[in-house]
Amino acid sequence: MARPATYRAEDWIAAGWRALSQGGPAAVRIEALARDLGVTKGSCYGYFADRAALLAAMLAQWRERSGGALIARVEAQKGTPQQRLWALIETVIREGAGSPxxxxxxxxxxxxxxxxxxxxxxxQRLGYLEGLFRAMGFPAADANARTRLCYLSLIAEHQLGIAASAEERLEAARAQFALLTAQ
Structure with a gap:
């Protein structure tokens, strides 16, 4: 695969994610990323003042993609609170493979x-979920409990690295969804 002549900030951030996922935070080093990209370290400094700035950019990107942008995508689908909750769960399961x-x-x-x-x-995520459960008509305490169960289930899927296909995980999620949304 031919390497591009120049790299953008997004390319450095993507290389940072690969390094983080493969080797943890210590692997996110400008010299190692430059080697991975096949460029000099100096090319990074056109975008980022230092490693800390690169890490901050990575984190900002993650927060936006997995917070505000994801919520906006779900909200754009309209529908009932139940439909939006399912859209969120399905999106997280389908797109979450390889999540950092x-x-x-x-x-x-x-x-x-x-x-x-x-x-x-x-x-941010918990607030959004709780808003959905409240919109379904659950009182505050019930909405909070359902929010936590839903969120912890989705987070655990990533943390535990459950080796199941998206379809298998969706099947389990459908049963959880039925329990969480039952009046």
């Missing part, structure tokens, strides 16, 4: 800035 979230959460255990960013993302 387990690596990010591992990284967050040792890095307060990453942990803070993940906590903010968790609050």
């Amino acid at each position: 979230e387990p690596a990010l959460r591992g990284w967050g255990r040792g890095d307060p800035a990453i942990r803070e960013a993940l906590e903010a993302l968790d609050r």
Whole structure:
């Protein structure tokens, strides 16, 4: 495969995700990424002041893609709160394979800035889910309990690296969905 003549910031970020997923936070080093991309380290500095800036850009991208942008995609589908909840669950299951979230959460255990960013993302996601359950008519305590069960189930799928096909996971999710949305 021919390498492009120049790389964009997005290419450096993508290389950072690959390194993080394969080797953890210590693997996200500009020199190693440059070697992976087949360019000099200096080309990175046209986009990022240093490694910390690259890591911040990676984290910002993750927060947007897996938070605001994902919620916006689900909301754009319209439908009832139940339909939007299912759309969210299905999207996470279908698109979640190879997610860097387990690596990010591992990284967050040792890095307060990453942990803070993940906590903010968790609050955003939990707030959205709870809003859906409240819109279904559940009282606050029930909506909160259902929100936590739903979210923890989706997060556990990634954290545990469950070796099942998307269709198998969707089948299990349908049963969970029925329990979570039953009045």
